[in-house]
Amino acid sequence: EVEVVTVAFTDLEGFTSFTDTHGDGAAAALLSEYYRAAGPVVRRWRGRVVKHLGDGLLCTFPDANSGIRAALELLETSPSPLRLRAGLHVGEAVVSKDDVFGQVVNIAARVADTAKGNQVVVTAETSRAAGAIAGVEFRHLRKRRLKGISQRVELCEAIPVPTPPPR
Numbered sequence: 001e002v003e004v005v006t007v008a009f010t011d012l013e014g015f016t017s018f019t020d021t022h023g024d025g026a027a028a029a030l031l032s033e034y035y036r037a038a039g040p041v042v043r044r045w046r047g048r049v050v051k052h053l054g055d056g057l058l059c060t061f062p063d064a065n066s067g068i069r070a071a072l073e074l075l076e077t078s079p080s081p082l083r084l085r086a087g088l089h090v091g092e093a094v095v096s097k098d099d100v101f102g103q104v105v106n107i108a109a110r111v112a113d114t115a116k117g118n119q120v121v122v123t124a125e126t127s128r129a130a131g132a133i134a135g136v137e138f139r140h141l142r143k144r145r146l147k148g149i150s151q152r153v154e155l156c157e158a159i160p161v162p163t164p165p166p167r
Contacts, residue, residue, distance in 0.1 A: 006067035006090045006126065007100065007108040008047070010038075010074060011056035012082040013117035030079045031055060037077035045070035050100050055082075056112075060100050064090045064122075064129035068136065068158050071120045078118070087112025088122040090129045110146035111155060124154035135163045 012018075012034065019027040035052060042049050042059050045066040050058045061067035071086040078084040089111055091104030107123065115121040122130075127138045137159045143152040 001095055002092050002102075003095050004091065005093050005095060005100065005104070006061040006064045006088055006129070007093065007105050008059045008061065008067050008071050008086055008088045009053075009056060009109050009112035010059070010071070010084055010086045011054075011112065012078065013085055014082045015055035018082060030082070034077060034079045037079075038074055041073045041077060042070055045073070050098070058100070058105070060093070060095065064088070064126045065131065065133060068120065068122060068126070068130050068133060072136065072158060072160050075118055075120065083117025085112060085115035085117050086120045087115050088120070088126050090123070090126045107146065107149060107153065110149060111153070114141075114144060114146075114155065120158040121155050122158055124156055127156045127158070133158075135161060137161045 038057060039049060047059045047061040047070050050060055067088050071088060075084050087108050089104050089108040093100050093102035093104045111121050111123060138156040139159055141155040141157055143154045146153050
């Protein structure tokens, strides 16, 4: 079934070298701790963890606003010493019970590749679809060529900003 979704990819920066240093057992323990922390955050924002991809997650959300808020909250679940990074894109995808695919998924994966640890990068389209989010600022990054995508893609970083306490 084709529907408009917001797709988020996350992964843990430094996971490969962590595994190299600490071994597979420690890496597996770290991942299960991270997955246990991440699942409830995704669900709280009405999202779905479609699958675990090694040290990453492929998630879908019903709208861009909740996807971005979830991704920012997921930064907090990074298991030390690793840092989560995320990429999001919104668009039509083929959604089934246990998978999601389409160009929106490919673009979200490429956007995630551009993010650094502790960073949420979204396409400009996604930030426009989300509208204003309290406590979040969008900083425009330059348009980028993403591998396998013909058009250059305009990217933004979603940055949490402290909100002043209510008077």
